[in-house]
Amino acid sequence: KAGVTQTPRYLIKTRGQQVTLSCSPISGHRSVSWYQQTPGQGLQFLFEYFSETQRNKGNFPGRFSGRQFSNSRSEMNVSTLELGDSALYLCASSEGLRAQYFGPGTRLTVL
Amino acid sequence: AQKITQTQPGMFVQEKEAVTLDCTYDTSDQSYGLFWYKQPSSGEMIFLIYQGSYDEQNATEGRYSLNFQKARKSANLVISASQLGDSAMYFCAMRGGTGTASKLTFGTGTRLQVTL
Numbered sequence: 001k002a003g004v005t006q007t008p009r010y011l012i013k014t015r016g017q018q019v020t021l022s023c024s025p026i027s028g029h030r031s032v033s034w035y036q037q038t039p040g041q042g043l044q045f046l047f048e049y050f051s052e053t054q055r056n057k058g059n060f061p062g063r064f065s066g067r068q069f070s071n072s073r074s075e076m077n078v079s080t081l082e083l084g085d086s087a088l089y090l091c092a093s094s095e096g097l098r099a100q101y102f103g104p105g106t107r108l109t110v111l
Numbered sequence: 112a113q114k115i116t117q118t119q120p121g122m123f124v125q126e127k128e129a130v131t132l133d134c135t136y137d138t139s140d141q142s143y144g145l146f147w148y149k150q151p152s153s154g155e156m157i158f159l160i161y162q163g164s165y166d167e168q169n170a171t172e173g174r175y176s177l178n179f180q181k182a183r184k185s186a187n188l189v190i191s192a193s194q195l196g197d198s199a200m201y202f203c204a205m206r207g208g209t210g211t212a213s214k215l216t217f218g219t220g221t222r223l224q225v226t227l
Binding site for chain 1: 144146148153154155156157158161163202204206211212213214215216217218219220
């Protein structure tokens, strides 16, 4: 099976812009979770989608949103970008409780 | 709330030696799971091993084993016969029970350096 894929791998944006990141889970996995990784805050949970519904949400402002499509692919959107949004954004997919498999990440730089 | 503590910011180990990476956790859930991930400099998080709170045996996956001590709330990762390719950041993480099972809480990580 192919692993989790994320596009794009790298992004450079300026403050105030918005960005959309994409994640394709492992075939058959219905749960997709998003995490933000920064040197200062470490790895933090953003949200999780299961069967097109947001099932869990972390403590992030409303500028961070997501959605999941019927084929389980997920997108994450960040509006009105701030410098502090510069991070590695990781997507993970799972089909049960015993493993979450991560993609290679999207490295976002906000200038 | 769940919390993961990794007290070793960095560790060195010689090639072919075994190394233990420490992880302690705190949760009020009765059902939970513990994970270890490896993150090379490329950034991808590689799943290594999982231990459920009700699993009777300590988890093992090849050269990786998890030393689970429930009463002490510790879940240390043991890597046997270290290889140069094991040099990376290692993260301990946990999931909660029903309702938060999909949310992983991560520790701050341990950077492992394998030397010749």
